[in-house]
Amino acid sequence: MSGVAAPAIEIDHGDCLDVLRGRAGGFADLAYLDPPFNTGRRHRAARGDYEDCWPDMGAYLEFLRARVEAVHRALKPDGSILLHCDWRACHHIRLMLDEVFGAERFVNHLVWSYGLGGSSPRRFARKHDDILFYARGAAYYFEPPRVPATSARMRGQTKKATDVIDIPTINNMAAERVGYPTQKPLALLELLVRACCPPGGVVLDPFCGSGTTLAATATLDRGALGIDVRSEAVEIARARIEESP
């Protein structure tokens, strides 16, 4: 026992736009956003399916932009954002982030290469998501993650990670699987939080789903605020944090 309290993890239920509008700004060191991707699909969840559908791309971007603006306000002057998306809207979202944060605040376009999934006879198989990294100001925290080196010369050593992150998606038998659709792997969130949020800092996840970011943060000496509009997500995320080591 060190006698020093661990940074707090808080989970709020509601539309993140309303929750963030009800709070003072400038509290978050890092915001990780994994919003609906506008897949046009119905996600199957244990307590009721939910839809990821908008009438068109314009309506989806309007929804997202209002919430990205609220996140921008929630960030500290040296805070940063990681916005997780895929091929459907990434190109639109990058232009929107250029407008909200400024094109000069673009830091990285990360590729999360996840491996699993089907193939197609008509195109290259889609095996990655996109994570757009912008800083709110000129100064921001970054501690390059280290990953195992692959060359024969550096066998057994580590090297600085590149903008292509190779982490397998969660398989059906994985112990960390909580049964929430679109759940992301803990290893991905641990890498991102370590790299982009200083120790003792606060991570905001306004679309927290099953609480992967919060579970990662709980083990990393950072605080967190998670928000989700679905009560099922909030219950799963709360249970997950209570069970965290």
Ligand SMILES: C[S@@+](CC[C@H](N)C(=O)[O-])C[C@H]1O[C@@H](n2cnc3c(N)ncnc32)[C@H](O)[C@@H]1O
């Ligand atoms: C892609 S999932 C997030 C998955 C999460 N990263 C995980 O690992 O479990 C998107 C989440 O956004 C939530 N959501 C959708 N609209 C929202 C809103 N306006 N405010 C807060 N959460 C919202 C959905 O309920 C869903 O849980």
